[in-house]
Amino acid sequence: MENEDFCAVCSIGGELLCCDRCPKVFHLTCHVPSLLSFPTGDWVCTLCRDVQRPEVEYDCEESRLPPHTPPSALSPCDLRKCEKLTLLIYSNILSAPFHEPVSPLARHYYQIIKRPMDLSVIRSRLKRSSSAHYSSAGEFVSDVLLMFKNCAKFNYPDSEVAQAGHSLQNFFLSKLSEVFPELSCPAPDDDSDSDDYEEPECAAAVAFPWPERREHSHRKRKRRRSLSWRRHHY
Numbered sequence: 001m002e003n004e005d006f007c008a009v010c011s012i013g014g015e016l017l018c019c020d021r022c023p024k025v026f027h028l029t030c031h032v033p034s035l036l037s038f039p040t041g042d043w044v045c046t047l048c049r050d051v052q053r054p055e056v057e058y059d060c061e062e063s064r065l066p067p068h069t070p071p072s073a074l075s076p077c078d079l080r081k082c083e084k085l086t087l088l089i090y091s092n093i094l095s096a097p098f099h100e101p102v103s104p105l106a107r108h109y110y111q112i113i114k115r116p117m118d119l120s121v122i123r124s125r126l127k128r129s130s131s132a133h134y135s136s137a138g139e140f141v142s143d144v145l146l147m148f149k150n151c152a153k154f155n156y157p158d159s160e161v162a163q164a165g166h167s168l169q170n171f172f173l174s175k176l177s178e179v180f181p182e183l184s185c186p187a188p189d190d191d192s193d194s195d196d197y198e199e200p201e202c203a204a205a206v207a208f209p210w211p212e213r214r215e216h217s218h219r220k221r222k223r224r225r226s227l228s229w230r231r232h233h234y
């Protein structure tokens with residue numbers, strides 16, 4: 001099996017970790033959860049790892065917690081499921097506009113969207129060190145749906161970003177029912193922004209930076225250990 005050339009999350013090359021079960025490759029910090037070191041043996045990504053009986057343990061913040069850390073309200077299995085869903089969204093090429101917060105320079109965005117949400121926030125809330133760590137899978141799902149709701153609210157329905165958000169939401173919901181068959185999908189809370197004005201103030205002018213998939217790679221660097229790598233040194 002040939003692994004891909006660019007990170008499944010950020011589409012950039014460099015020092016990448018290869019999954020032994022699927023073609024995907026990741027930067028340590030792009031993978032969910034972020035990894036602290038390159039593993040030495042076989043390794044499977046969050047998308048391939050069994051959520052019930054994980055084949056490998058990741059060297060991540062969670063696994064380095066001191067032994068007597070109180071247990072999280074989010075069970076280890078539910079955490080793995082949420083991480084899997086998060087990485088599924090990140091690895092979908094349509095998710096690029098959702099990776100980071102909308103720029104503070106985006107006209108009117110923060111007047112219209114009262115509860116901004118993006119994948120970087122969701123990813124940070126999966127960590128126990130976060131003061132806003134998820135205490136249930138339902139909280140996680142609410143954040144993901146809020147992100148899509150904001151997208152649908154702010155962008156013209158026929159804009160590229162709105163359509164990406166819509167497709168991505170359908171993708172997420174189908175994966176959600178696979179990963180959490182027992183979890184009924186919470187109804188989107190329509191009241192959250194009820195004090196907002198509802199004019200179709202849209203942001204067609206906001207240009208999201210869509211990453212280009214790079215077609216050619218002359219240097220594949222996939223390593224399981226650290227190497228010095230400069231991104232711009234081709």
Ligand SMILES: [Zn+2]
Pocket residue numbers: 007008009010011012026027030
């Ligand atoms: Zn990456």
Ligand SMILES: [Zn+2]
Pocket residue numbers: 019020021022023024044045046047048049
């Ligand atoms: Zn994999």
